[in-house]
Amino acid sequence: xxxxxxxxxxxxxxxxxxxxxxxxxxxxxxxxxxxxxxxxxxxxxxxxxxxxxxxxxxxxxxxxxxxxxxxxxxxxxxxxxxxxxxxxxxxxxxxxxxxxxxxxxxxxxxxxxxxxxxxxxxxxxxxxxxxxxxxxxxxxxxxxxxxxxxxxxxxxxxxxxxxxxxxxxxxxxxxxxxxxxxxxxxxxxxxxxxxxxxx
Numbered sequence: 001x002x003x004x005x006x007x008x009x010x011x012x013x014x015x016x017x018x019x020x021x022x023x024x025x026x027x028x029x030x031x032x033x034x035x036x037x038x039x040x041x042x043x044x045x046x047x048x049x050x051x052x053x054x055x056x057x058x059x060x061x062x063x064x065x066x067x068x069x070x071x072x073x074x075x076x077x078x079x080x081x082x083x084x085x086x087x088x089x090x091x092x093x094x095x096x097x098x099x100x101x102x103x104x105x106x107x108x109x110x111x112x113x114x115x116x117x118x119x120x121x122x123x124x125x126x127x128x129x130x131x132x133x134x135x136x137x138x139x140x141x142x143x144x145x146x147x148x149x150x151x152x153x154x155x156x157x158x159x160x161x162x163x164x165x166x167x168x169x170x171x172x173x174x175x176x177x178x179x180x181x182x183x184x185x186x187x188x189x190x191x192x193x194x195x196x197x198x199x
Contacts, residue, residue: 002026002051002060009038009045015087017062019045028062029083031091037064052076052083061087071095071132078127080120089113092169097177102129108156112169157185158192171196 005028007021017028017038028047030038038045047062048069061083063069068090075086092113093101101109102125110121155176162172175192182188 002049004046004048005060005062006044006046009041009043012038012041017045017047019047019062026060028060029087030062031068031087033091033094034062034064034068050076050083059083063090067095071098074128074131078124078131081124085113085115088115092173097173098128099132100177101125102132106156108159109173112159112163112172114169154182154185154188155179158188161185161189162192162196167196 005019005021005026007019007026009017010020010025011018012035015029015032015035017030017035019026019028028049030047034047038047047064048066050061050063050069050072052059052061061069061072063072072086072090075081075089076083081089089098089110093109097109100106105125107118107121107125110116110124111118116124158179159172159176162175163169175195178195179188179191
């Protein structure tokens with residue numbers, strides 16, 4: 001079972017890296033963030049790896065951090081979540097961002113993941129809370145008692161508005177997570193659009 005790879009980055013394709021280790025090239029499925037952080041083709045790369053085996057195929061999934069791999073393994077151990085959906089979730093939400101969604105019951109945030117509708121998102125929120133709970137799991141952000149944070153409804157409205165305007169899930173998640181506190185949806189939407197315009 002392969003747990004990590006260190007070698008030369010031979011090629012980068014959409015959603016995949018080719019890493020040569022000891023003369024053998026390994027095709028590794030990755031998120032856009034992992035691909036971007038892997039460095040230039042020809043440089044050394046290190047990836048934490050989940051080695052996924054099925055009867056008809058073996059696939060490697062690579063991550064920059066061990067926590068990303070751990071959360072991926074929790075995701076694919078959840079009912080109805082296969083490796084493709086697990087990778088899609090981590091392509092839109094970092095482990096920290098995912099914990100925030102779970103702690104605040106943010107269904108709209110999970111719906112930013114391609115292929116996840118409201119019913120699936122609601123089920124995932126319930127199942128992932130229990131699977132990611134514990135010392136390293138879901139902790140409600142400071143100042144809360146586990147319920148929605150002040151302003152989270154506003155952020156959800158901004159997120160939905162940006163998604164409706166056609167912005168990609170990762171862009172929306174990144175911008176919304178950095179918004180200042182506030183309860184004026186229009187003002188926060190304006191700030192978000194400004195930041196997206198200069199990104």
